[in-house]
Amino acid sequence: MQKLFLTLILTFFLFSFDSFAQNSSISEAYNKDVKIRKTGMAILGTWAVGNMITGAIGRNQNTGQRAYFHEMNLIWNVVNLGIAGAGYYFTATGDMPESASELLNDQVSFQKTLLFNAGLDLAYIAGGFYLMERSKNTINKPERLKGYGKSVILQGSFLFVFDIILHTIHSKQSSQISDFLAHVQIGKNQVGIVLGL
Template identity: 30%
Template sequence: MKFFLIVFLIFCSCGSQAQQRDTLNIEGLHQQRIETNRKGMWVLTGWGALNMGSGIIGALSTKNAEVKAFHTMNALWGVVNTGIGVLGLLRAQKEKRLYFSDADKYKAYKNSKKLYLVNGGLDVLYVGTGLLLRAKAGQANNPARNRGFGNSLIVQGAGLLLFDATMYLSHQKQHRYWKKAAPEFAVTENGLGLVYHL
């Protein structure tokens, strides 16, 4: 978890430096969005691979049912997160080659923020489910397994919440630059419109 936090701090500082260099250019902001997502997908892929590796090793090296369940669930989350990260990296590569109008660039920026916001809500749900599994473990047929799964959901949900919150805030920092770079857009939280001056 400490490794994950350190990577995020480095990631955040790199993103803000690049933003300061190119604050008022729509294409620059668009490329910054893609680059922010690309870096995030590398972090997610690394987090997934770490959980996959440590989960497999942990599950195979213990006889404790709760610990085995914890590591097994972490390994499964690792497979999913690694897959999502790799797909995200491929998408970032593809986006660099695609044509986007200025309106499309802003729409993609808003959609990125929305995605991480929705995912953050799901992360809270994962943590809540983990807490519920732990709390109700005594009533289950296999209490040790439920506690292990619950602990894993709490760890994974908290890690992903940190990831999604960081990604959302990294994109949100661009909002004021979008308003300066594209004054012809009516940039609101409800939609995108064009402003015509007569």
């Protein structure tokens, strides 16, 4: 009877420890994920504020295409600041996923968003070149088109580099969870972990 009781207690502690270890590792991975996202949004927000300040000053101190360049930097980064603020807020107030697979799904979704944004960034850059080219063939405020075009190329280029770097850093984080899940096998009425020796 004592052996059975001792076996039950040991089994309970082993299961509790295993559950704690899994939740602890999910918590650790989630906290790393949150830190990466918050840092990314802080960088985007800093870029936005810097561009808004220099854009406002540059718009007032320049004329012609340089004034329009600064004007578009200011306008563009009002949007960037909104995105950074919302991204930071939703990251900071989000709930921790209950499982590693849920966390991985969230991370993969975020990475897809970053890649989609990188594609948009390339479209912005192309649009900037289009505006600069169009400025050569119009008499209707060509300096504005040229200044706006240069700004859109700059902003699109920054965002492209930002999205690709953030995606690269973030994908390294999610690959750890993916590696863990690759060793989990689910069958009918059973769950197992495959250990590589």
